[in-house]
Amino acid sequence: QVQLVESGGGVVQPGRSRRLSCAASGFTFSAYAMHWVRQAPGKGLEWVAVIAYDGSNENYADSVKGRFTISRDNSKQTLDLQMNTLRPEDTAVYYCAGASGFWGPFDSWGQGTLVTVSS
Amino acid sequence: EIVMTQSPATLSVSPGERATLSCRASRSISRSLAWYQQKPGQAPRLLIYGASTRATGIPARFSGSGSGTEFTLTITSLQSEDFAVYYCQQYNSWSFGPGTKVDIK
Numbered sequence: 001q002v003q004l005v006e007s008g009g010g011v012v013q014p015g016r017s018r019r020l021s022c023a024a025s026g027f028t029f030s031a032y033a034m035h036w037v038r039q040a041p042g043k044g045l046e047w048v049a050v051i052a053y054d055g056s057n058e059n060y061a062d063s064v065k066g067r068f069t070i071s072r073d074n075s076k077q078t079l080d081l082q083m084n085t086l087r088p089e090d091t092a093v094y095y096c097a098g099a100s101g102f103w104g105p106f107d108s109w110g111q112g113t114l115v116t117v118s119s
Numbered sequence: 120e121i122v123m124t125q126s127p128a129t130l131s132v133s134p135g136e137r138a139t140l141s142c143r144a145s146r147s148i149s150r151s152l153a154w155y156q157q158k159p160g161q162a163p164r165l166l167i168y169g170a171s172t173r174a175t176g177i178p179a180r181f182s183g184s185g186s187g188t189e190f191t192l193t194i195t196s197l198q199s200e201d202f203a204v205y206y207c208q209q210y211n212s213w214s215f216g217p218g219t220k221v222d223i224k
Contacts, residue, residue, distance in 0.1 A: 044218045045163065
């Protein structure tokens with residue numbers, strides 16, 4: 001069955017960096033666009049970034065543009081999110097999600113990993 | 120930027136009753152609209168895409184309608200497992216609405 005497992009969360013100081021990973025299994029990862037979505041504690045969902053199935057196209061929310069970088073390795077079936085210059089407002093559960101099209105709904109989700117930005 | 124709004128913020132419904140949730144886009148998105156359900160401590164789950172197509176395994180009591188800027192999710196005969204937060208999302212540029220919490224009346 002489809003499985004997405006995020007890792008890399010934890011407590012990080014403001015201004016520092018953190019790298020999240022998402023391991024995919026149970027589906028043809030290389031055929032799917034992949035996204036990161038975050039959810040601050042007690043808040044709603046915020047889309048963060050997308051990468052095309054072959055890595056040829058990326059897009060970012062304005063709130064993270066220039067600080068976060070999404071990448072993927074189809075040979076390893078992994079998705080990453082490099083987060084630099086972290087701010088307290090980046091504190092959230094980060095979900096990876098898969099979509100069968102670059103502009104398509106998110107039909108599979110991981111369980112999320114919590115990133116807390118605090119000194 | 121396409122801004123999504125949802126109403127009401129909270130909807131109190133008795134089990135077995137119907138729930139009607141609304142979602143509005145700040146400009147036309149055709150039918151590029153999805154609905155997700157999220158329960159506490161869980162990841163969101165896709166319910167509806169293309170404004171009205173149920174995702175795999177979603178019960179027929181969930182239905183979606185609308186196009187352009189106005190959309191509706193209807194849940195007929197609410198079951199105990201349906202009490203959750205529901206988000207709409209436009210996938211032209213992937214933004215989500217703020218959510219509607221459906222709780223027990």
